[in-house]
Amino acid sequence: MAVISQTDFQKGKARRKWMGRAFHGLCLLSVGIALTMLAVLLVYLLIQGTTRINWSFLTSFASRHPDQAGIKAAMFGSIYVVIIAGVVAFTLGVATALYLEEYAARSKFARLAKINIANLAGVPSIVYGILGLEIFVRSLYLGKSVLAGGFTLALLVLPIVIVAASEAIQAVPPSLREGAYALGATRWQVVWRMVIPQAMPGIMTGVILAVSRALGETAPLIAMGALTFVPFTPDSPFSRFTVLPIQIFNWTSRPQEGFQEAAAAGIIVLLVVLLVMNAGAVILRARFQNKWEG
Amino acid sequence: MQDLDPILQARDLSVYYDTKKVVTDVNLDVARNRITSIIGPSGSGKSTLLRCFNRMNDLIPSARVEGQVLFDGLDLYGHNVDPTEIRYLIGMVFQRPNPFPKSIYDNVAFGPRINGFKGDIDELVERSLRRAALWDEVKDRLKTSGLSLSGGQQQRLCIARALAVEPSVILMDEPCSALDPIATLAIEELMHELSEDYSIIIVTHNMQQAARVSHYTAFLMVEEARVGFMVEFGESRKIFTNPEDERTEAYITGRFG
Amino acid sequence: MVRADFDRSLEELQAELVGLGEMVERAIIKSMDALERRDLAVAYEVVAEDDLIDAKRFELEEKCIDLIATQQPLAIDLRTLLAVLQIAVELERMGDYAEGIGKICMIIGDDVPVETPKELPQMADMGLTMLRRSLKSLVERDTDLANAVWDSDDDVDELYDGVCRQIFLDMGQHPKTIEAATHFLWVAHDLERIADRATNIAERVIFLVTGQSGGFGDHRENE
Numbered sequence: 001m002a003v004i005s006q007t008d009f010q011k012g013k014a015r016r017k018w019m020g021r022a023f024h025g026l027c028l029l030s031v032g033i034a035l036t037m038l039a040v041l042l043v044y045l046l047i048q049g050t051t052r053i054n055w056s057f058l059t060s061f062a063s064r065h066p067d068q069a070g071i072k073a074a075m076f077g078s079i080y081v082v083i084i085a086g087v088v089a090f091t092l093g094v095a096t097a098l099y100l101e102e103y104a105a106r107s108k109f110a111r112l113a114k115i116n117i118a119n120l121a122g123v124p125s126i127v128y129g130i131l132g133l134e135i136f137v138r139s140l141y142l143g144k145s146v147l148a149g150g151f152t153l154a155l156l157v158l159p160i161v162i163v164a165a166s167e168a169i170q171a172v173p174p175s176l177r178e179g180a181y182a183l184g185a186t187r188w189q190v191v192w193r194m195v196i197p198q199a200m201p202g203i204m205t206g207v208i209l210a211v212s213r214a215l216g217e218t219a220p221l222i223a224m225g226a227l228t229f230v231p232f233t234p235d236s237p238f239s240r241f242t243v244l245p246i247q248i249f250n251w252t253s254r255p256q257e258g259f260q261e262a263a264a265a266g267i268i269v270l271l272v273v274l275l276v277m278n279a280g281a282v283i284l285r286a287r288f289q290n291k292w293e294g
Numbered sequence: 295m296q297d298l299d300p301i302l303q304a305r306d307l308s309v310y311y312d313t314k315k316v317v318t319d320v321n322l323d324v325a326r327n328r329i330t331s332i333i334g335p336s337g338s339g340k341s342t343l344l345r346c347f348n349r350m351n352d353l354i355p356s357a358r359v360e361g362q363v364l365f366d367g368l369d370l371y372g373h374n375v376d377p378t379e380i381r382y383l384i385g386m387v388f389q390r391p392n393p394f395p396k397s398i399y400d401n402v403a404f405g406p407r408i409n410g411f412k413g414d415i416d417e418l419v420e421r422s423l424r425r426a427a428l429w430d431e432v433k434d435r436l437k438t439s440g441l442s443l444s445g446g447q448q449q450r451l452c453i454a455r456a457l458a459v460e461p462s463v464i465l466m467d468e469p470c471s472a473l474d475p476i477a478t479l480a481i482e483e484l485m486h487e488l489s490e491d492y493s494i495i496i497v498t499h500n501m502q503q504a505a506r507v508s509h510y511t512a513f514l515m516v517e518e519a520r521v522g523f524m525v526e527f528g529e530s531r532k533i534f535t536n537p538e539d540e541r542t543e544a545y546i547t548g549r550f551g
Numbered sequence: 552m553v554r555a556d557f558d559r560s561l562e563e564l565q566a567e568l569v570g571l572g573e574m575v576e577r578a579i580i581k582s583m584d585a586l587e588r589r590d591l592a593v594a595y596e597v598v599a600e601d602d603l604i605d606a607k608r609f610e611l612e613e614k615c616i617d618l619i620a621t622q623q624p625l626a627i628d629l630r631t632l633l634a635v636l637q638i639a640v641e642l643e644r645m646g647d648y649a650e651g652i653g654k655i656c657m658i659i660g661d662d663v664p665v666e667t668p669k670e671l672p673q674m675a676d677m678g679l680t681m682l683r684r685s686l687k688s689l690v691e692r693d694t695d696l697a698n699a700v701w702d703s704d705d706d707v708d709e710l711y712d713g714v715c716r717q718i719f720l721d722m723g724q725h726p727k728t729i730e731a732a733t734h735f736l737w738v739a740h741d742l743e744r745i746a747d748r749a750t751n752i753a754e755r756v757i758f759l760v761t762g763q764s765g766g767f768g769d770h771r772e773n774e
Contacts, residue, residue, distance in 0.1 A: 105355075106355055173392070175388060175390060175392035176392060176394060176395075177353075178350070178353070178386075178388060178392070179388065179392045179393075179394060179452070179455075180394070180404070180408075181350065181353060181378075181381060182348065182350065182381055182385065182386035182388075182456070183381065183382070183385070183404060183405035183408065183409075183455065183456070183459055184378045184379065184381045184382030184405065184408065184409050184459060185378065185408045186378050186408075189408045193404075193408065194394070198395065479554070483554070483555075486556070502623050505620060505621040505622070505623065506621060506622060506623065530621060531617045531620065531621055534620040534621055535616050535617060535620040
C-alpha cells in the first residue's frame with residue numbers, strides 16, 4: 001500500500017511543479033534586471049562620452065577648459081598603480097596563503113589569522129588610505145607617490161588574493177601531495193612543483209578580482225593624498241600621480257557640460273583599461289590552466 | 295616461517311592519533327622479495343600500519359609513532375633519519391590511482407627529477423613503464439595526459455612512477471579497490487612479477503586477493519579494548535586453510551563478530 | 552600467484568595424479584605377480600609400499616586444498632580440483648586392494664596346494680587396462696574413452712561372476728581346498744573392486760569435462 005494516496009500525490013505534484021516554474025521565473029527576472037541596468041549605464045555612457053573619445057583626449061593632460069581636458073595622466077597613473085598593486089598583492093598574497101595552508105595548516109594561529117584576513121576584506125577602503133598615508137607616505141618617506149599608491153591598493157586587495165589563493169590551494173587534491181611526498185619530494189618541492197601549478201588558475205581568478213577592485217578605488221588614494229590635477233605622466237615610482245576614478249570624480253563635480261562629457265569618456269576609458277587588464281589576467285590563467293586535465 | 299629473510303621489521307610498533315591508539319604493539323617481519331598482505335576489518339589500522347613503513351604518517355600532524363621499524367637493520371624512526379630519503383627507498387601506491395596532471399612521461403620522470411637523477415631519463419622512463427607492463431599501451435602517446443588513461447592503466451602508471459626511483463620496497467594501499475576485476479587481475483599479475491625484484495606489502499580488504507597474490511599474510515583486528523593489533527601472521531596458504539587463531543578463522547570465513 | 556602459475560600448478564597436480572596412478576598400477580602388477588609365483592618377498596613389498604601411495608594421496612589432497620583456498624577456482628578450474636581430489640581417493644583405494652591381494656599372498660604362503668584360477672590374472676589385466684585408459688581419458692579430457700572404460704566394467708563383472716561360480720563349484724567338489732579357494736574369492740573380489748574404482752575415475756573425468764555427474768547408467772550399483 002502506498003504511503004501517499006493517489007489524489008494527494010497528484011495534488012502535491014501539481015503544486016511542486018508550479019513552485020519549480022515560479023522559481024525559474026524569479027531567477028530569470030533577476031538576470032533581466034541586472035542586464036538592463038548594465039545596458040542603460042553603457043548606453044548612457046556611450047551617448048554622452050563617445051563624442052569626446054579621440055586621440056587627443058587620450059594624449060592630453062587635464063585642463064581648465066573642458067574641450068581641452070584629456071585623460072593621459074590619470075590613465076597612466078591608474079595602469080602603474082594597479083600593476084604595482086597587483087604584483088605586490090599577488091606575491092604577498094600567495095606567500096601568505098601558502099604559509100597558512102601548507103606550513104601552519106591546522107594550527108590555531110592559522111585558523112585565527114584566516115578569520116581575521118577574511119574580516120579585513122570588509123574594512124572600509126578609506127581606512128586603508130589612512131593606513132597608507134601613515135605607513136608609506138610618512139613613515140617610509142615614499143611621499144604621495146605611485147609606489148605609495150600601489151602599496152596602499154595592494155594592502156586593500158591583499159585579503160581578496162589571500163582568500164582566493166587559500167581556497168585554490170585547499171582545492172589541490174591531497175592525493176597529489178601524497179603522491180609527490182611518496183616519491184621522496186621535500187615540502188618545498190611539493191609546494192613548488194605540485195601545489196602552486198595546480199592552484200594557479202584559482203589564484204589568478206583572485207588576482208583578476210583584486211585588480212578590478214583596485215582599478216575602481218578612489219577613496220583610499222584621495223585619503224593618502226593623490227592629486228586631482230596632474231599635468232604630467234609619472235616618470236618614476238616616486239612621481240606624484242592621479243588615477244582614473246579620481247579624475248572622473250573631479251570632472252563630475254564640475255558644473256560645465258563639457259566636463260560631464262569628459263567624465264563619461266573617462267569612464268569608458270576606465271572600462272576599457274579594466275577589460276584589457278582582466279583579459280591579460282585571463283590569458284595568464286589560461287596558460288596555467290592545466291592542459292593535462294582529463 | 296622462521297627462516298624468513300626480513301627486509302622490514304616492525305618492533306612493538308604503535309601509532310596514536312592525538313591520544314587515540316590506532317595501531318597497537320605490532321611485531322611484523324616483512325620478507326624480502328615476497329608479497330606480504332595485511333588484512334583485517336575496517337578501522338583495524340591496516341593503512342596506518344602500512345604508512346609507518348615509509349613515514350607517511352609524519353604528514354599527519356596529530357599522528358605519533360612509538361616503537362621501531364627496522365629497514366635492513368636501520369631504524370626508520372631513529373635520529374638523523376630523513377623521511378624524504380626513506381620515501382625514496384620505499385615507494386608507495388595509493389588506493390585511488392593518483393597520476394599527476396602531467397604527461398605520462400612527466401609522471402614517471404617526476405620522482406627521478408626531484409631526486410636529482412642524472413642520466414638517461416628517456417631510458418629510465420621506458421624501463422619503468424615496461425616494468426609496470428604499460429609501455430606497449432602508452433609508448434605512442436607519452437606526451438598525453440596521465441589522466442587520459444583508464445583506471446587500471448592509471449594505477450599501473452602510478453606503479454611505474456614509484457618504480458622510477460628504484461625503491462627496494464613497494465607499499466600498496468588497497469591498490470585495486472577502485473578497479474574492475476580485469477584491471478585488478480592485471481595489477482595482481484604485475485605484483486607477482488615485481489615480487490622477483492621488490493619486496494611488496496599490500497593492504498587489502500579483499501581476502502581473496504590476499505590469498506591469491508601474497509606469500510605471507512598478517513591479520514589485524516580491532517576490539518573494544520585494543521585497536522589495530524596483530525592477531526596472526528604466517529604463510530598465506532596456512533592462514534587461509536588452517537589459521538591458528540579462531541578470530542582469524544572467524545574473519546576469513548565471514549563469521550566475524 | 553597469477554593465472555599462468557595457477558594453470559601450471561593444475562598441470563603439475565594432474566601429472567602427480569597420473570604418477571600416483573602409475574604407482575597403483577605397479578602395485579597391482581606386483582601383487583598379481585606375487586600371487587602367481589607365491590613370492591612372499593614381493594608380496595611384502597606391495598604391502599609396505601602402500602604407505603607411499605597413501606602419503607602421495609594426502610600430499611595431493613593438501614595441494615588441492617591450498618589451491619582452492621588461495622586461488623578461489625571457479626567453473627572448469629573448480630571441477631578439475633574436485634576431480635583430482637576424488638580421483639586421488641579412488642587411486643588410493645585401488646592401492647589398498649593391491650595391498651589386500653599382497654596380504655592374501657602372505658596368508659596363502661609359498662606352498663602351492665591349489666592352482667591359481669586363470670581368470671584372476673585376466674581380471675587383473677582388464678582392471679589395469681581400465682585404470683590406464685581412465686587416466687588417459689583424464690589427461691586427454693576424452694569423454695568417449697571414459698565412456699568406453701565404463702562399458703568395459705560389464706566384462707569384468709561377467710568374468711567375476713564366472714570365477715565365483717567356478718570357485719564355489721570347486722569348493723563343493725574338493726572340500727579340502729575351501730580355505731585356499733576362499734582366499735582366491737577375496738582376490739577376485741579385490742580385482743572386481745579395482746575395476747569399479749576405474750569406472751569411478753572415468754565418471755569423475757566426465758564430470759570434469761561436462762560438469763555432469765551421476766545418472767549415466769547403472770554402473771554404480773556396487774558403491
